[in-house]
Amino acid sequence: NASSKPPPEPSPLRRAKYFKANMRILVTGGAGFIGSHLVDKLMENEENMVIVADNYFTGSKDNLRQWFDHPRFELIRHDITKPLLVEVDKIYHLACPASPIFYKYNAVKTIKTNVIGTLNMLDLLSEILLTSTSEVYGDPLVHPQTEDYWGNVNPIGVRSCYDEGKRVAETLMFDYHRQHGIGNCSPSFIAYVSARSILNTSNWYNSIKVPNCMKWFNRNTDRKIFNTYGPRMNIDDGRVVSNFLAQAIRDEPLSVQLPGTQTRSFCYVADMVDGLIRLMEGDNTGPINIGNPGEFTMLELAETVKEMINPAIEIIKVENTPDDPRQRKPDITKAKELLGWEPIIKLQDGIPLMEEDFRKRIGIPRK
Ligand code: NAD
Ligand code: UDP
Numbered sequence: 001n002a003s004s005k006p007p008p009e010p011s012p013l014r015r016a017k018y019f020k021a022n023m024r025i026l027v028t029g030g031a032g033f034i035g036s037h038l039v040d041k042l043m044e045n046e047e048n049m050v051i052v053a054d055n056y057f058t059g060s061k062d063n064l065r066q067w068f069d070h071p072r073f074e075l076i077r078h079d080i081t082k083p084l085l086v087e088v089d090k091i092y093h094l095a096c097p098a099s100p101i102f103y104k105y106n107a108v109k110t111i112k113t114n115v116i117g118t119l120n121m122l123d124l125l126s127e128i129l130l131t132s133t134s135e136v137y138g139d140p141l142v143h144p145q146t147e148d149y150w151g152n153v154n155p156i157g158v159r160s161c162y163d164e165g166k167r168v169a170e171t172l173m174f175d176y177h178r179q180h181g182i183g184n185c186s187p188s189f190i191a192y193v194s195a196r197s198i199l200n201t202s203n204w205y206n207s208i209k210v211p212n213c214m215k216w217f218n219r220n221t222d223r224k225i226f227n228t229y230g231p232r233m234n235i236d237d238g239r240v241v242s243n244f245l246a247q248a249i250r251d252e253p254l255s256v257q258l259p260g261t262q263t264r265s266f267c268y269v270a271d272m273v274d275g276l277i278r279l280m281e282g283d284n285t286g287p288i289n290i291g292n293p294g295e296f297t298m299l300e301l302a303e304t305v306k307e308m309i310n311p312a313i314e315i316i317k318v319e320n321t322p323d324d325p326r327q328r329k330p331d332i333t334k335a336k337e338l339l340g341w342e343p344i345i346k347l348q349d350g351i352p353l354m355e356e357d358f359r360k361r362i363g364i365p366r367k
Pocket of ligand 1: 028029030031032033034035053054055056057058059060078079080081093094095096097098099113117131132133134225226227228229
């Protein structure tokens with residue numbers, strides 16, 4: 001009898017109407033480590049409709065599984081080196097492999113992702129935040145690194161696809177930002193103007209009034225991310241925190257790459273996501289360093305992991321890869337002053353949270 005049947009479930013489209021969602025946010029690389037944590041945080045706000053575009057090169061659908069059926073969430077399998085036509089209000093542009101093993105694996109693809117991919121995202125003419133990297137400082141001659149330091153980068157080295165790629169992405173961000181004030185709404189016009197002509201005619205551009213139609217996308221932000229760690233990192237992605245944790249859990253020696261005195265500063269992923277959202281929600285144009293200024297040598301990091309996870313394991317020294325920066329530590333004065341942001345999770349508190357996740361995925365519980 002038809003009248004006793006339960007009413008049909010509303011379609012996702014209809015259900016969406018019950019939500020207040022009026023802010024459409026695109027997250028490129030949202031299936032990756034930082035991107036998926038960012039999506040979790042953005043989804044907490046009922047105003048947000050979150051669209052992820054990812055080609056799953058280093059990311060995984062598993063990182064987003066909890067949102068699959070949610071009416072305010074969409075996942076698109078898409079390679080950002082190809083144009084994407086979506087109407088969005090904001091873009092968090094993260095897509096790019098971050099682990100040296102993966103970004104060197106197909107260096108040409110990495111540079112295309114950074115250059116063509118960033119152009120494609122800029123052409124959506126939305127408010128956009130680029131996650132740049134502390135690698136744009138190269139092997140820095142200034143320590144700690146402030147945002148106005150231009151860097152010391154090898155343009156033809158094995159890391160160049162990533163660090164020079166991000167440097168071009170930053171240049172594109174700022175050229176679009178400057179040129180969007182020139183009074184032409186056509187993105188293709190902007191894309192075809194060469195950098196040299198901007199310099200030659202800058203006074204002419206400055207004298208042109210910015211029309212109202214340009215103002216809504218006339219801001220973009222660029223953020224330099226320092227080494228980030230936390231749950232959902234790829235277990236075998238080759239970066240130092242994930243390597244040491246996996247090795248300690250598997251009773252394998254910790255592989256410190258020579259000389260071991262090189263330094264890095266590690267930021268817990270929840271702090272990172274908080275910083276990204278604050279920058280997007282504020283009125284500042286970057287670049288702004290986001291990272292934890294606590295600086296460790298790789299030997300100190302190995303000792304910390306050994307002490308906290310597996311005091312019985314050995315620490316060994318192994319060969320390093322070319323162009324490894326000797327020191328890295330963010331100056332976060334700008335983030336503190338402009339965003340009221342600073343990291344709150346110490347390495348000693350973040351490592352156990354990551355260990356719990358790694359033990360579950362590796363399948364070795366704590367003894
Ligand atoms: P990740 O490798 O876990 O995530 C990157 C994501 O981008 C993945 O899901 C991958 O599949 C996707 N992707 C790569 N190429 C793509 C393409 N052409 N089209 C569509 N999707 C593509 O890396 P992460 O650690 O989450 O880093 C995210 C961002 O933060 C990157 O831009 C990275 O450069 C930057 N960053 C990260 C760190 C860090 O320590 N994790 C440090 C500095 C900067
Ligand atoms: N490193 C290490 N052992 C490893 C992996 C990396 O000692 O198993 C060192 C590496 O030489 C570098 C530092 O850790 O000095 C950070 O490397 P990672 O690849 O994590 O990040 P990035 O070089 O991009 O900062």
